[in-house]
Structure formats: C-alpha cells, structure tokens
Amino acid sequence: MAETSVIQVRKLSTRFGKIWVHRDLDLDISAGAMVALVGGSGSGKTTLLRQLLGLLLPTQGEVRMFGEPLFGGGLDRERALRRRFGVLFQQGALFSAFNVFDNVAFQMRELKYLDEAMIHDLVMLKLDQVELLPRHAKLMPAELSGGMIKRVALARALALDPELLLLDEPTAGLDPDRSDSFVRLIRSLGEELGLTVVLVTHDLDTLAALSTRVAVLAEQRILAYGTVAEVIRTDHPFIQNFFLSERSKRILGSAGLR
Amino acid sequence: MGRHRHRTEGPQPKEAGAHIIDRITVTVAHAMSDTRIEVVAGSEAGRRVMLSGRWTLMAIGPRIDDLMRQLTTIDGHAEWDCRAVDALDSAGAMLLWRAWGRQLPATLLASQDHLRVFERVAAADRQEPLVHESLPTFHWLLSVGEQAIAVGRHLVDFLMLSGQMMLNLAKVIHHPGELPGQEISANLYKSGVRAMPVSALVGFLIGVVLSYLSALQLRQLGADVFIVDILGLGIIREIGPVLIAVLVAGRSGSAMTAQLGVMRVTEEIDALATMGVPTSLRLIFPKVVALAVAMPLLVLWIIVLALAGGMVTAQIQLDIGYQVFFDQLPKAVPVANLWIGLAKGVVFGIFVALVACHFGLRVQPNTESLSAHTTASVVTSITVVILLDAVFAILTRSIGVP
Numbered sequence: 001m002a003e004t005s006v007i008q009v010r011k012l013s014t015r016f017g018k019i020w021v022h023r024d025l026d027l028d029i030s031a032g033a034m035v036a037l038v039g040g041s042g043s044g045k046t047t048l049l050r051q052l053l054g055l056l057l058p059t060q061g062e063v064r065m066f067g068e069p070l071f072g073g074g075l076d077r078e079r080a081l082r083r084r085f086g087v088l089f090q091q092g093a094l095f096s097a098f099n100v101f102d103n104v105a106f107q108m109r110e111l112k113y114l115d116e117a118m119i120h121d122l123v124m125l126k127l128d129q130v131e132l133l134p135r136h137a138k139l140m141p142a143e144l145s146g147g148m149i150k151r152v153a154l155a156r157a158l159a160l161d162p163e164l165l166l167l168d169e170p171t172a173g174l175d176p177d178r179s180d181s182f183v184r185l186i187r188s189l190g191e192e193l194g195l196t197v198v199l200v201t202h203d204l205d206t207l208a209a210l211s212t213r214v215a216v217l218a219e220q221r222i223l224a225y226g227t228v229a230e231v232i233r234t235d236h237p238f239i240q241n242f243f244l245s246e247r248s249k250r251i252l253g254s255a256g257l258r
Numbered sequence: 259m260g261r262h263r264h265r266t267e268g269p270q271p272k273e274a275g276a277h278i279i280d281r282i283t284v285t286v287a288h289a290m291s292d293t294r295i296e297v298v299a300g301s302e303a304g305r306r307v308m309l310s311g312r313w314t315l316m317a318i319g320p321r322i323d324d325l326m327r328q329l330t331t332i333d334g335h336a337e338w339d340c341r342a343v344d345a346l347d348s349a350g351a352m353l354l355w356r357a358w359g360r361q362l363p364a365t366l367l368a369s370q371d372h373l374r375v376f377e378r379v380a381a382a383d384r385q386e387p388l389v390h391e392s393l394p395t396f397h398w399l400l401s402v403g404e405q406a407i408a409v410g411r412h413l414v415d416f417l418m419l420s421g422q423m424m425l426n427l428a429k430v431i432h433h434p435g436e437l438p439g440q441e442i443s444a445n446l447y448k449s450g451v452r453a454m455p456v457s458a459l460v461g462f463l464i465g466v467v468l469s470y471l472s473a474l475q476l477r478q479l480g481a482d483v484f485i486v487d488i489l490g491l492g493i494i495r496e497i498g499p500v501l502i503a504v505l506v507a508g509r510s511g512s513a514m515t516a517q518l519g520v521m522r523v524t525e526e527i528d529a530l531a532t533m534g535v536p537t538s539l540r541l542i543f544p545k546v547v548a549l550a551v552a553m554p555l556l557v558l559w560i561i562v563l564a565l566a567g568g569m570v571t572a573q574i575q576l577d578i579g580y581q582v583f584f585d586q587l588p589k590a591v592p593v594a595n596l597w598i599g600l601a602k603g604v605v606f607g608i609f610v611a612l613v614a615c616h617f618g619l620r621v622q623p624n625t626e627s628l629s630a631h632t633t634a635s636v637v638t639s640i641t642v643v644i645l646l647d648a649v650f651a652i653l654t655r656s657i658g659v660p
Contacts, residue, residue: 083316096624101388113320121352121383128382129348137388142623161315161347192374193347 005067006031006164006196007052012061014047021047023220025061031163034190034197036207039217040238045200048217049168052198053087054078065164083107085164086157090172092149094141100127100152101137107159126155129189147178154186158193165190167199171206183209204242204251216242228252293317293350295328297336307332310342313350322353329357340368351375355383416616419542423612426536426543441544442551449510449545450552454559457505461560464501465567468492473575482576486583489568490591495658498561499602500647503610506553507639511614514545515635518618519628527619546611553607554600561599594658602650606643613639 009027013020021044029035039045050056051063054070063070068081094103104123108114114122124134130151141149150170157165170186171179183206190197201207207214207228214231216224216239224234232243242248296308311317318325338358340346355376360383362376394400430437472488518541521527530537565587572578617635621627 080316097626111315113322115323118322118352118356120388121356122349124385124388125348125352125379125382128385129378134385134388140624161349192378194371 005029006033006065007198008064008067009052010062010064012048012051012063013059014044014051014056015059020220022051025221027215027222027225029196029198031196032194034187034210034212035199036211036214037198037200037217038202038207038214038242040242041202043217043238044220045217046168049166049198049200052166053085054082083160084162085166086160086162088150088153088157088165088167088170090169092141092153094144094149094152094156096141099138099140100132100144103141103152104137104155104159106156111160122159123155126158127152129158130155131185146173147182150174150182151185154189158189161193162195164196164198167197167201169201169203170199170210171201171203176205179203179205180209186210204248208251293321293325295325297332305332305336307336307338308342309338309340309354310344312345313340313343313354314345314347315349317345318350318353326353326357329354332357336363337365338363338367340366340372343368343372346372346375348375348379351379355379412616415620416612419538419612419616419619422538423543423546426539429539430543436539438540438544441540442547445544445548446552448513449506449548450556453506453509453552453556456509457502457556457560458563460501460505461498461563462567464497465489465493465564465569466571468497468564469568469571470575473572477576482578483582483586485568485572485576485578486586487590489565489572490587491595493564493568494561494591494599495595496647498564499557499599499606500643501564502553502556502560502603503606503643504640506549506556506607507610507614507636507643510549511610511639512632512636514611514614515618515621515632516628518542518615519621519631522619522621523623523628542611542615545615546608549607549611550604551607553610554603557599557603561596592658598650598654598658602647605646605650609642609646610639613642 005028007027007029009025012022012025012027014022025048037045037048047056051058052065054063057071065081066084068077070081071078094100095106098106101123104126105119108119108122123137127134127137132148132151132155136148136152139148141152144152165186167186171182174182186197187210189195197210199206199210201210213226214224214228215222216231216234216236218236218238223236224231224239228243231239243252292311293313294309294311296310298306298308338354351372362380366373366376368376469485469489472485473482476482476485476488518527521541527537527541530540569580569583572583573580614635617631617638621631
C-alpha cells in the first residue's frame, strides 16, 4: 500500500564517470519513521539524498515517493509531488536576497492561491514553531547566526506542511548546546506533525536523539537497516568502527540504545 | 477534479426535540480527498457545524477562498465539531482560526492531536505582531541625502584605495622582493593575453565599418586619399583606447569585481588577512599593475587590427593600395598621437582595475549585492573611461594635430 511506504528505492544504481556510487540499492522507509542515513565519507550519503530529492536522475533503477515515481508525468505532477516533502540543506540554502519572512513565504506565494494576509499568518506560525520571534522576520540571511539559519531553513522546509522531511547534516556547524536544542525541536515537531524524517548525519548524538532506525550505507548499497541494536550486530569494519568505538559506546549507552 | 456543491434541504422545521432541522452540506471535492463542512442546526445548543475530511493545505488547494466564504457565513455562536476530521495541518487550522475571528469558539470538539494544532496556532498569535514601519513624511528628501552621502563615501573610499596603491608601489620599490610577481603574471595572462582574440575581432570589424562609411562620403567629395588621415587619427588617438577600455571593463573589470566579491562572501579575504598577507598588495595591486601594463599593449594590438580592417576596405572601396596607405600614414598622423593613445591605455587600465576592485570590496554577503556591485562596477568604469577621455581631449588639444 502506498500509504505505508513513503520512500521506496528499487535497484538504484548511480555512476559518476567510471565510478559506481550505488549498485542495486534498495531502501524502504515507512510513514512516521525517523531514519538516519549513515556511512563513511565518500560512501554516497549525499548522493543518495540528492536522488531522493529528485536532484539527480538515477543511472538505473527507480525512486518512488508516496508510491509515485519521482520523474515523469509532466511538470504539474512532479511539482505537486515535490510539494509534499520539505528539505533542510546543510548550509540552510536560504535565498540571500530575501529576508526571513520572504524565505518562508516563498513556496506559499508560489501556490498562487493564498492571499497575503493568510501567508503572513502562516509565516508567523512557522516562525513560532521553530522558536523564532516575529521581529526576526525582517532580518536578512546574512544577519543570522548559524543556529538561526538552521531554524529559518527548517521553517521554510515546513512551509507547506510536508509529510516528509529530509535533513542533510542537520546539526553540522552548530555548537553542542545549539545542536541539542535543534535536535529536540526537530524531534518534537516531527512527533507533533506526524512527519516522516530522513536525515543524513555523521554525528552520533544527533543519530541517537533523532532516529528510530538507522540505514548504513557502505559498499555501494544499504549494508544494514534497522534499529541501532540490530545494526550493531552486523559484522563490518565500518559499523564496528562507527558504533563500537569507545566514544560511540558512551553516547549510545547514555541514550539507552545499547 | 470537480467541485460538487449540493444543497440538501432537510425535512421542514419540526417541533422541539428533533435533532436535525435543516442541513446544508458543502463538499469541496479534491482529487485525493475532500474537505467538508456540514451545518447542522440542533434545537437546544444552537447551530452545530460538523467538519470532516482532510483539512490540509494540499487538500484545500485553490478552493480556499470558497471555504473561507462558507465558514464566515456561519455565525459565531455555533458549536464546532471537528472529530470527523481525518487530517489537519497548520494551514487548515489557520483557515479555521481566521474564520473564527482569531479565537477558539466557545464549543469546540476535536481530537487531542487536532486540539494541539489549534493551540499551536493560538500560541503563535499571542506573539507580538510584526510592526511595519511606515515611511517618514520626507522620505524622498532623505533618500536624496542618503544618495549624496553614499556618493561621497564612494569617492572617499576610492581615494583611499588609490592612496593604498601608491603606498604599495612605494613598498615594492623599496623592497623589490615583495613584488607579487606570480599574481601580476596571472592577471596579465587573464586580462591581457586572453582578451586578444575578442579585441582582434572587434577592432578589425570597427576598422572595416569606419572605413566603409568614410569611403562613401569621401568619394562624393573626391577626397579619397584623406581616408588615411581619418582612420589614422581617429583610431590611434580615440577609438582604439576607448574601445579596448570598454571591452576590458566588461570582460576583466566585471570578473575582478565578482572574484573579490565572492572572496569577501566566503571570507577568503579575512583568511588572507589573518595569515598576515597584505590583501591590498596581493589582491588589488597585481590587478592594477597588470591592467596598466596590458592595456597599452592591447591598445597597440587593436590599433593595428582596426587599421588593417580599414586598409582592406579602403582598397576594395576606394582602390587605395596598401602601399599608399603605409606611405601616407606617418605623414598624416604625427607619432605623438600614438603616445597619447598608449598613455590613455595606461590610465584607463589603472582606473578600470581600481573601480573594479573598489566595488568588489564593497560586496555584501548575498547574491543580490554581488550582481548589483558587478553591474555598478562595469557601468562606473565605462563612465569613468569616457570622462577621462574627455579630460585627455582637453589636455592634449594642441598636441599631435597636424
């Protein structure tokens, strides 16, 4: 049933020049799950995320979102599908020529059927959701701190009330304190709005706090997929290194995941 | 995806105790789901409004105005029942909130989850509203003043940049080891050598066009041989230097502004400064020196090609042979004109580079500012070049004219 599987990746292969990044990669993410995508550097995490976003055309295979293929079927269908998920880019990717308000309002205005008063109220609601104040709406992206950029980017990602939220390194570049509060924010919003969340991360704290399942990307495919406890049982150098180092044990232990 | 609006008239009003008196159902059907309002007038507690279906932005879609109108026709004392709502997102909640006059109705029946969404909307509304500052009465006067101050600031900064270049020059003369040779050479290649093909093409074609137009006039007067004077004087003294300055301002000036601008945005300039590298000596001085050297050479290059173009056309149009052209040129155009042309090249080059760097260093870290400053840089350099050309024309009015 389409409702249960939000993302379906089937036999996905990606090639850059002569290098195969993924080969016959399969992945299913069910509705309401919070999945962390981990992998060593160069393992193709970001590439996979870009495939899910429809920024890259797969060499072979297919990505389906909400049961529908990402590509084909005309501009209107593709656009409607893309409105159902929100993306938080690593650097925020805020439009630097727009202020905070216009950044969040951008997609709402693109819909063409919301009036400005409604957009204003919705933007204020989104800013409140990410714990920003109305007076922050007038600031330009260049005037924001790193943590605020992430919050505004999150508000923009949530602008159209998506069902799926994709996060690329949500806590990269934040100090531990900000990082914790941002993770808490995403978690509470995710639960409150019933979002499916997919995040790419290499930060164990984020992973431990935010994800219910982990997908380990290595050797051009999903090597292991399950809860942390299940994934750790896989005998692979990357997994052993990533999850079973002293530091990892400490973090996962304190999060009660092992 | 069609919209049905059916109005079902229920049984006629009955006596007390009847639960349903009349029923108006408005269904806004959508491809995936629908958003429904049903007004049920009960007897005791006044009207009851039953909401059902999906109250999400995607489900509501362009029907939002219709829905809003439907909702606002319902009077404020109604009981609202949202228990049959399948999905409610913040846009749906906001729509209802606005229809309720920015408050929760006295009686609202909804699931826990949906109540939380309404609370969220209510909480956001309790925040201090965003105040839009109105423009002061004499804002146009203020903006004139601001513009004037901005121009003044530009001039001061430009003067400081020029002064900095003088200091750099003095430093390099005293310590030749500090000369940023590699950067100068790279800039010479980028803005000099790489500009040769395009300036050759432009120069040759301008020569052809000028020669052709002049030939048409001169033939009527029978003054064919004066084509050498016209082309020689015009190209060497005026057109060559100005044309190449415009080309270089568009080509290298914009590139310099964009490069410095992006380096500012990505904090590369700050990084250099923290490493103790004098940024003006390493980034700006080489550009100025490179253009000061490259421009006169390019002037020479474009003069040669424009004259060649003119010569070819003169031969075809007026039957003036190449030999005549070569013989006539030194007599018609005193060599002082060439020096003036080359001097213009040096001065134009210095100013194009200085203006480009000046604007590059003012770029703010956003895309809008980058494009605005690049445009301003090119427009300003071309204007400055034309102004300088006028100054040259006045200063050299008695030199090199036969």
